[in-house]
Amino acid sequence: MEIPPLLKKAAVPAAAVVVVLAIALYVWTRLQSDSDSAGFASGNGRIEATEIDIAPKLPGRVADILVREGDFVSAGQVLAQMDVQSLQAQRDEAQASRLRAVYAVGAAEAQVALQQADLAAQQALIHQRESELDAAQRRLARSETLAREGASSQQELDDDRARERGAQAALAATRAQASAARAAVDAARAQVTGARSAVTAAEATVARIDVDIADSALKSPRDARVQYRVAQPGEVLGAGGKVLNLIDLSDVYMTFFLPETVAGRVALGSEARIVLDAAPNLVIPATISYVASAAQFTPKTVETASERQKLMFRVKAQIPRSLLQKYLNQVKTGLPGVAWVRIDPQAPWPSRLDVKVLD
Template identity: 55%
Template sequence: MSESTPASRAKLRQILIWGAVALAVGGGVLGWQRLKPQGLPPSIASGNGRLEATDTDIATKTGGRIKQVLVREGDNVKAGQTLAIMDTALLEADLARAQAQVRQAQQASATVDALLAQRQQAVTTASAQVAQREAQLALVSKEYQRAKELVAQGFLPPQKLDEANAQLQGARAALSAARSQVAEARTAITTTESQRTEAQSAIETAQASVKRIEADLADATLKAPRDGRIQVRAAQEGEVLGGGGRVLSMVDLSDVYMTFFLPETAAGRVAIGSEARLVLDAAPQYVIPAKVTFVASVAQFTPKTVETAVERQKLMFKVRAHIDPQLLARYTNQVKTGMPGMAHVRIDANAPWPEKLAVKLPAEPAPAPANASAPASAPATASAP
């Protein structure tokens, strides 16, 4: 037997590599076909997933002790419904203190207003005294001029001129003192106005504290942000939680969907708004209508719990199909998230749905009370919306 050349060995390796690639791709396609329900036409793409919904945690804003929890797991609740109440004894004491501070600040402001009025009256009084001193100075000045003329003519002795001059100087001093009193009273007004501004700021600060505490008191009553069902009761009455501590978890049953994965060849033909059909493992006799609301723009690895080992080697696209909220509202008490099933998507809009995927829903249940819990042991056929 002749020895193989390096070129022939390289060619052989290339053939083996391409063969392995072909086997992997073929195995992936065959694996997806095995997982796809049998008997479906090529116009239908399928993937498995679980029913999901929007979860919301009901948590405390500030730390405190739980006083009451008014709902149980499984209860249906309405938006705005009170779910739990926190102990507010400390907040109520803080509110009383803040309200007292408001009253104190208002009283201080009233006192400053009265003082300001007194200062303004003092300015008026001092201004009147200035006018009086000015009149006296004018009179004394005239008397001084007359005394000066009479002394010069010899009708009065010189001491009369001295007396008139003393009265003139005294009147001038009194006028200066009166004017100083006016200036002092006006300065006092400026100071009092600053005090009034400070008093008003103290009132606003105390009122802001009252509003903050009132907001904390309002937040101490935990209410449902939307309609839904209580899924988890994470805390009990009497427990002390920190700020942000979870008390309850609820699920929005008006936003239920199934997330599943499709290979590139199928996902590339699925458009937003495409019709879908959901079949749950617990109720395979029912077919639930849905619509595609999301198709991933970037491929990703399929989760290990979804496909076979061969299929996990392929990149898949995440797809999400939502159930009509009006349909969900009719079967609220029967909707259960987390249930596994298959999602089927029509990738050819012109192709009809096969008979086995025709919409089939259970009999519509009678209306239930808003707070009625789901039955403890519901039949399997009631698990699908």
């Protein structure tokens, strides 16, 4: 059906009016949005959380894994158990070495007592030899007097002199034996010290193996949720091999980037708001906890103002721990969204960025 010329002429102005109204509405919306955003800056990012890898300190076989992916775990909870049979054997060996060292201490102490008794006997014998020497010297003095007076024969004098020299030799020998006994006591005491050191070393070895056995029970360092099971029971892992990956849902944040002209005005502790693509009707409160001290995406040369705008700084918006604890089951990582930060402390938050959380 052919449209009359009159209607054609009337349709052209009407279409023009619609286009003008659409353009005006778009411009008004943009201006309104720009006016609302004055004093604020935004950047795209994703929800992230602190990740923790659970891994054994020593190489070994995974005996059992006690949790599943998605489970909530508490600090100190045992998550997995490594095989400890070889460690138990090492502990038994170290315990036997400790007992052997304890017996060695007893034997060394007994040897000290024996050597001390021998030293005491030698010292008593020294006193006896000294008395014998004194008697021999007195007898020799009398014999010499009698010989000068002619009351004693020369043979008796020679016998007394020989007796006195024998007593001196016996005393010297006994003193030498006492010195040897004293050295033997010192050597026996050194053996006691060595044996006690061996006991201490064996006890330290037992304690170290006990620590290794305790560390074979892999525990959660904090309250978290199991994100991945990296290994399975029966697998052999090296030292530091991952068994589980946890995420701490009480330490959640969004990392985003701001240009240099804006990042320089963002202070730690500034208020922020996060709007997730998955829940655009919710506005999550946050606080700026980190601003990078070095720029990212830096060009090779920075010569003009437009190039300086390419300097981007990493910023982190931290979600309050109390809010996360309240909605722990709803927290998800990896969700994209937009983070808004107030760079003008005097600017009020626009109504569209008022905090709105789940009831």
